[in-house]
Amino acid sequence: MTGITAAQKLQEVSALLAVPNSRIIAGGTTFSQNTEEDLHPVSISGLEGLDSIKQKGSRIEIGPLVKLSTLAENDLIRACAPALAEAAGNVGTPEVRSRGTLGGNLAGDRVGDTAAALLACGAKFTIKTDSDYREILIDRFWNPAGKNDLQYDEWITRITIQIPGDPYTGAAFGKYGVWGQTSEPNAAAAVRLCLDGNGRVSAIRGGLRLGPSFIRRMFPLEKALKNRAPTEENVDKAVCSMLSAVQGQIGEEAFSAFLKDIVQRSLIMAQERRAL
Numbered sequence: 001m002t003g004i005t006a007a008q009k010l011q012e013v014s015a016l017l018a019v020p021n022s023r024i025i026a027g028g029t030t031f032s033q034n035t036e037e038d039l040h041p042v043s044i045s046g047l048e049g050l051d052s053i054k055q056k057g058s059r060i061e062i063g064p065l066v067k068l069s070t071l072a073e074n075d076l077i078r079a080c081a082p083a084l085a086e087a088a089g090n091v092g093t094p095e096v097r098s099r100g101t102l103g104g105n106l107a108g109d110r111v112g113d114t115a116a117a118l119l120a121c122g123a124k125f126t127i128k129t130d131s132d133y134r135e136i137l138i139d140r141f142w143n144p145a146g147k148n149d150l151q152y153d154e155w156i157t158r159i160t161i162q163i164p165g166d167p168y169t170g171a172a173f174g175k176y177g178v179w180g181q182t183s184e185p186n187a188a189a190a191v192r193l194c195l196d197g198n199g200r201v202s203a204i205r206g207g208l209r210l211g212p213s214f215i216r217r218m219f220p221l222e223k224a225l226k227n228r229a230p231t232e233e234n235v236d237k238a239v240c241s242m243l244s245a246v247q248g249q250i251g252e253e254a255f256s257a258f259l260k261d262i263v264q265r266s267l268i269m270a271q272e273r274r275a276l
């Protein structure tokens with residue numbers, strides 16, 4: 001790794017990234033001195049205005065430099081996107097969370113845990129291109145092989161989530177195994193759902209990360225629960241519908257218990273809010 005170039009202005013980052021072998025460095029938790037010898041890191045950590053969490057009407061805008069520890073403890077995130085707070089609070093060690101940023105968790109070579117929670121929230125990313133900005137729904141940010149949509153001179157400048165309009169919303173996140181392990185299976189999943197006045201599931205989104213590169217919406221689970229009463233039988237069917245996605249990687253029983261716990265915790269949260 002050669003010397004770090006510190007970007008002074010947001011506008012100059014794309015040009016710096018156009019230099020061969022350049023790569024953004026944010027919290028730097030995934031870089032070591034031994035990382036690829038000719039790698040040329042471009043630090044964005046000194047750029048102003050990229051480390052805030054702000055409510056703008058019905059949206060929450062999160063800067064890519066927000067630390068995972070901040071995200072985990074932020075009152076707005078805990079109230080409106082509890083699965084994201086849970087995901088951030090479960091990344092690595094306290095040291096990794098106090099240095100690691102949300103942008104770095106999303107844009108690394110290995111898909112990070114917050115991706116599952118943000119998929120469940122239906123987040124949007126704002127991406128700085130060489131001359132402009134573009135927005136992308138998180139559903140389209142990774143291709144089926146887990147490669148993200150960023151071009152060599154593009155980077156994430158904002159993560160936006162919608163505050164749920166429905167008061168009876170619940171969300172939960174869970175982790176299976178140890179992130180980064182190659183010898184053992186590992187996964188992260190999150191669910192966000194809303195209940196209508198009759199206690200039926202009126203809206204649901206789920207995100208699943210499996211290993212370093214599989215990151216998808218949990219469409220079968222969503223379809224199995226949407227517009228249905230969340231009875232034990234329906235929850236079991238919904239969880240079962242996801243087994244083919246993890247076939248051969250995580251045992252059926254273990255994965256079912258893992259996912260059922262997440263669905264049940266989101267239901268309990270929504271039911272408690274409904275009872276208030």
Ligand SMILES: Cc1cc2nc3c(=O)[nH]c(=O)nc-3n(C[C@H](O)[C@H](O)[C@H](O)COP(=O)(O)OP(=O)(O)OC[C@H]3O[C@@H](n4cnc5c(N)ncnc54)[C@H](O)[C@@H]3O)c2cc1C
Binds near residue numbers: 101109112154155156
């Ligand atoms: C011991 C250890 C345990 C870990 N455990 C976990 C875990 O449990 N779960 C988990 O998800 N992760 C884990 N990680 C991975 C990592 O530390 C986190 O994902 C962290 O959030 C990365 O953030 P960073 O700011 O340090 O990113 P950096 O290391 O600075 O960058 C990571 C990557 O993202 C790119 N990048 C950074 N910011 C941007 C941006 N705004 N736009 C575009 N590209 C960008 C960089 O170019 C680089 O490719 C662990 C790491 C370590 C060292």
